[in-house]
Amino acid sequence: xxxxxxxxxxxxxxxxxxxxxxxxxDWAKPQANxxxxxxxxxxxxxxxxxxxxxxxxxxxxxxxxxxxxxxxxLPEGTTPDKLRIVVTPEGAAEGTEPATINATDAxxxxxxxxxxxxxxxxxxxxxxxxxxxxxxxxxxxLKGQAAYIDAGTFQVKVTPKAPQIxxxxxxxxxxxxxxxxxxxxxxxxxxxxxxxxxxxxxxxxIDAAAEGDTWFAxxxxxxxxxxxxxxxxxxxxxxxxxxxxxxxxxxxxxRFNLSDDGSFKVDGGAKKIKVTINMMDYTYKIETVNxxxxxxxxxxxxxxxxxxxxxxxxxxxxxxxVFEDPIFSIIIPANAGGETWFAxxxxxxxxxxxxxxxxxxxxxxxxxxxQNGxxxxxxxxxxLSDDGSLKWASAAAQIKITLNMLDGTFTISDVAPQYFMxxxxxxxxxxxxxxxxxxxxxxxxxxxxxxxxGAWDLxxxxxxxxxxxxxxxxxxxxxxxxxxxxxxxxxxxxISAPSAEFYTFTFDIGTMTYSWxxxxxxxxxxxxxxxIIGDFNSWGGDIDMQQVTPHNWYATAAVTDGGLKFxxxxxxxxxxxxxxxxxxxxxxxxxxxxxxxxxxxxxxYAFYLNDIxxxxxxxxx
Numbered sequence: 001x002x003x004x005x006x007x008x009x010x011x012x013x014x015x016x017x018x019x020x021x022x023x024x025x026d027w028a029k030p031q032a033n034x035x036x037x038x039x040x041x042x043x044x045x046x047x048x049x050x051x052x053x054x055x056x057x058x059x060x061x062x063x064x065x066x067x068x069x070x071x072x073x074l075p076e077g078t079t080p081d082k083l084r085i086v087v088t089p090e091g092a093a094e095g096t097e098p099a100t101i102n103a104t105d106a107x108x109x110x111x112x113x114x115x116x117x118x119x120x121x122x123x124x125x126x127x128x129x130x131x132x133x134x135x136x137x138x139x140x141x142l143k144g145q146a147a148y149i150d151a152g153t154f155q156v157k158v159t160p161k162a163p164q165i166x167x168x169x170x171x172x173x174x175x176x177x178x179x180x181x182x183x184x185x186x187x188x189x190x191x192x193x194x195x196x197x198x199x200x201x202x203x204x205x206i207d208a209a210a211e212g213d214t215w216f217a218x219x220x221x222x223x224x225x226x227x228x229x230x231x232x233x234x235x236x237x238x239x240x241x242x243x244x245x246x247x248x249x250x251x252x253x254x255r256f257n258l259s260d261d262g263s264f265k266v267d268g269g270a271k272k273i274k275v276t277i278n279m280m281d282y283t284y285k286i287e288t289v290n291x292x293x294x295x296x297x298x299x300x301x302x303x304x305x306x307x308x309x310x311x312x313x314x315x316x317x318x319x320x321x322v323f324e325d326p327i328f329s330i331i332i333p334a335n336a337g338g339e340t341w342f343a344x345x346x347x348x349x350x351x352x353x354x355x356x357x358x359x360x361x362x363x364x365x366x367x368x369x370x371q372n373g374x375x376x377x378x379x380x381x382x383x384l385s386d387d388g389s390l391k392w393a394s395a396a397a398q399i400k401i402t403l404n405m406l407d408g409t410f411t412i413s414d415v416a417p418q419y420f421m422x423x424x425x426x427x428x429x430x431x432x433x434x435x436x437x438x439x440x441x442x443x444x445x446x447x448x449x450x451x452x453x454g455a456w457d458l459x460x461x462x463x464x465x466x467x468x469x470x471x472x473x474x475x476x477x478x479x480x481x482x483x484x485x486x487x488x489x490x491x492x493x494x495i496s497a498p499s500a501e502f503y504t505f506t507f508d509i510g511t512m513t514y515s516w517x518x519x520x521x522x523x524x525x526x527x528x529x530x531x532i533i534g535d536f537n538s539w540g541g542d543i544d545m546q547q548v549t550p551h552n553w554y555a556t557a558a559v560t561d562g563g564l565k566f567x568x569x570x571x572x573x574x575x576x577x578x579x580x581x582x583x584x585x586x587x588x589x590x591x592x593x594x595x596x597x598x599x600x601x602x603x604x605y606a607f608y609l610n611d612i613x614x615x616x617x618x619x620x621x
Contacts, residue, residue, distance in 0.1 A: 038137055038150035043073035045152040046136035049108060053129035053157035059112050066115075066156050067108040067136060074149075075142065080106040082139040083151075089122040090131035090155065106138075112161075119160045125197035125280070127162040131155055165196045165279045166220035172227070172236060173216035173263070174273075175207045182219060183228035189277070200280035205289060205406050208270040215244070217263050218252070218277065218284075238262025239284070252282040272323060274407065291322040291405045292346035298353070298362060299342035299389070301333045308345055309354040312471070313464065315403065326406035331415055333462055336397045336444040336510040341370070341389050344378065344403065344410070364388020365410075378408045397444040397509045398462075415585050416440040417509060418619065419473075420466060421448055423458030423494065425549040430467045435546070435554040437608045439615035440588045444510030449519070449613050451550040452497035452505070455479065459494055460487075460507055473507075475514075484515040502550075504613075524551060524612045527568040532557060532607055534564025534597065542570055551612045556621065558604045563597025566609050566616065576614055588617040 046067045054064055071080055083103035088096050099118045103110050123130045136151035171187035172178055181187055189202035208214045219227070223235035234256040239246040242258075244265035255261060266273050270288035277284045297313035298304055307313055315328035334340045345353070349361035360382040365372035370391035381387060392399050396414035403410050419438045426432035438446035438460065452458075456479050465471040474492030475485050481496040487507070495514060497503050502519040531542025536559035545553035545566075553566075567575035577595030580586065582605075589598070591614040600618060608617040 038148045040150045040152075041073060041075070044070070044138075044149060045073075046108070046134075046154055048134075048154045048156050050156075053159050054115075055127075055159040056112055056116055056161040057127065057159070061112070063104045063109040063111050064115070065108050066110045067134070067154060069108055069136070069138075069151060071106075074140065077142055078147070079141045080138055081141060082106075083108070083136065085110070085134040085136050087118055087132050087134050090133055092122075092133070115158055116160055119158045123160070124195055125160055125162045126195060127159055127164075127197075129157045129159045131157050162197055163280065163282060165200055166222070167196060168221055169202050169237075169277065169279075170219050170224055171204055171206055171216050171275065172219045172224065174214055175209055178217075179227060182224040185221070185224050189275075196279070201276065201278050203274065203276045203407065205272050205274045208266060208273050208288070209268060212268050214266045214268075214270075214273060215263050217255075217261070218275075223254075233261075236261075239264055246284075246286065248287070249283065249285050252277065252279075252284055272406065287408075289406060289408075291326055292348070293322060294347055295328050295403060295405070296345050296350055297330060297332055297342050297401065298345045298350065300340055301335060304343075305353060308350040311347070311350050315401075322405070326404055328403040328405065329400060331398050331400045331418060331463060333509070334392065334394060334396055334399045334414075337395050339391055339393045340399060341391050342401075343381075343387070343389050344401075349380075359387075365390050372410075372412070374413065375409065375411050378403070378410055395443045395510075413585060414443070416588055417444060417446055418463040419446055419507060419509070420461050420463065421458045421505075422461055422466075422472070424453045424456060425450060425458070432548070433461055433466055434606070435548040436552065437606075437617050437619065438505075438507055439608070439610060439613070439617055444508060446507045446509075447504050447613075447615070448507075448552070449502070449504040449610055449615075450552055451502045452500065454481065454497050454500035456494040457497050458505070459492055473509075484513065487512040487514055502612075519612075527574070527611055529569055530609060530611060531567055531570060532564055533567060534559065534600075535562025536560045536564065542567065545607065545609065551610060553607075553609045553611065555607045556604065557607065559600055559602065561600075561602045563599055565595075565597060566591065566607075568611070576609065576616065578616055580616070580618075582618045582620075587619055588615070590614055591616040 046069045049065045049068050083106050085101050087099045087101060099121065101110055101114045101118060119130050133155055135153045138149045138151055140147050140149060169189040170185050172182045174187060176186060187204060187206055189204040191202050192199045218237040226232040226235045236255050237252050238255055238258055239262045240251040240253050241247060243260040243263050246264045266286060270290060272289035274287040274289050295315040296311045298308045300313060313330060313332055315330045317328050318325045344363035352358040352361045362381050363378045364381050364384055365388045366377045366379050369386045369389050372390045392412050394414050397417040398415045400413050400415045401410060417440050420433040421436040421438060422428060422433035426436035438448050440446050460473040472492050473487050473489050475495045476488055476493065478493035479496045481498050483498055498516055502522050504517045506515045530545045530553040532555060533539055533542045543555055543557050545555040548554045565575050565577045575594060576591030578589035578591050578598050579596045580589040581599040604621045606619045606621055
């Protein structure tokens with residue numbers, strides 16, 4: 001007993017960072033307090049309350065007994081107060097952060113909720129037995145003195161609470177024969193690559209019946225196999241609301257637990273049906289999908305009402321049917337360095353604004369007004385709690401918006417500026433402008449180097465506006481040849497170079513200014529030919545480019561995945577490369593003599609090169 005009293009005296013001397021009062025550390029918040037130094041007392045040791053796994057799904061009380069502890073080994077007069085365990089997963093790697101769980105009492109009971117949180121934190125939600133390494137500690141009082149006592153280590157096995165979730169689910173029925181669709185597992189839900197207990201959400205889009213209502217159920221592999229092998233339909237999953245009474249959202253259960261089949265019904269009129277199931281809470285959501293032929297950006301840098309009425313910002317789309325290819329995309333100007341606000345409209349929504357002042361049919365973000373982020377889901381404003389306007393804050397001069405209208409999702413990203421010169425050099429027409437890209441040098445600045453005429457040289461079009469003279473950029477006074485000037489986008493007039501010589505024209509969409517810089521070298525090297533060569537043509541047989549303006553070259557070509565370079569006069573004496581992998585946001589570079597191979601994904605591209613500056617741009621067509 002003298003030895004134990006000595007240990008307790010050391011504790012009161014400050015060894016354990018606790019005062020010799022009842023005001024010792026409060027462990028009310030699990031996983032929040034660092035482990036303190038502790039004393040050991042011979043014979044005082046905690047042991048696991050059970051050698052078998054504790055299945056939290058079967059525990060009906062709020063707490064469960066994890067450990068046995070014999071307080072008789074403590075010195076006379078000791079009052080146990082707070083018990084906790086410090087936990088790590090069995091075999092944890094060095095540096096794994098331990099979790100701390102406080103007991104609900106001094107008898108070794110611990111909160112089921114705390115155990116659930118801890119085991120899923122380390123192992124995920126899959127309901128498998130998991131082994132935890134535990135170290136028990138006790139806070140106790142002895143005649144007003146605080147003591148922190150090490151109760152030793154033990155292991156417990158815990159199975160987290162979670163429903164049974166299969167690896168795959170299928171629609172049974174719909175527009176297909178019920179038995180055949182079950183046997184063939186023809187309509188499989190999509191799912192991420194994550195474990196189904198970490199991501200329990202599955203989705204599918206199916207055809208709706210051409211006429212009448214669409215009926216279906218949901219099955220996993222076991223349910224589908226039971227139908228195919230034993231004509232047993234009882235394992236299918238249906239709505240707890242009753243046969244055909246599903247509504248848009250509700251709860252799921254197996255047919256053998258339901259009072260009827262619980263089949264789902266979607267009223268006629270839809271073209272597609274989207275079904276989302278969350279198998280962690282056994283819920284579903286059913287949405288009808290109708291994809292319009294056209295979509296538009298409303299707002300952005302344009303007046304909202306005017307852009308809706310004019311439908312000026314139309315998304316691009318392939319020639320395929322919209323249900324075969326539900327992807328729409330557009331690149332629009334942004335408020336560089338600020339926020340760009342917009343919404344999405346189809347013809348119905350835009351017409352409702354123009355004709356009736358009705359804004360409720362626009363599409364917005366389900367995340368809430370301006371809370372969208374780079375990706376998310378869309379819904380009509382009438383279905384949202386606020387306007388759901390989309391916001392994008394960036395230094396970029398342009399942004400790309402991509403819609404997948406089959407699943408109602410969007411993606412927003414910066415893209416480097418894509419502006420084109422129309423004028424005396426390439427021609428005052430759309431065809432010439434498409435070949436005269438201004439080379440980006442930053443998120444809002446572009447340049448073009450050539451020998452200009454010195455008279456009514458150019459205006460500038462955004463990529464989306466090529467051909468629209470009402471939406472081009474220029475100066476206020478026609479033929480202005482000042483070294484610098486302000487850009488306007490309404491009533492724009494032609495900008496002239498200060499003289500008929502070699503200049504670099506700089507176009508800054510961020511500050512809405514332009515400038516001219518005269519080249520020191522007015523006799524740059526002339527090349528007979530510039531070609532493109534690379535993996536796509538086995539590094540032989542250059543694709544010759546067209547010199548569309550002095551020292552600016554252009555070509556279009558389809559290429560396979562791989563590297564390529566530009567070279568002069570069909571040999572390697574002069575060539576340009578760059579450390580560049582082409583995508584929407586990074587399609588340009590300053591080409592370097594004998595530089596690296598430029599990496600280009602398979603596709604059809606427009607290629608641009610300035611042989612004076614070495615500027616390169618490669619635009620996906």
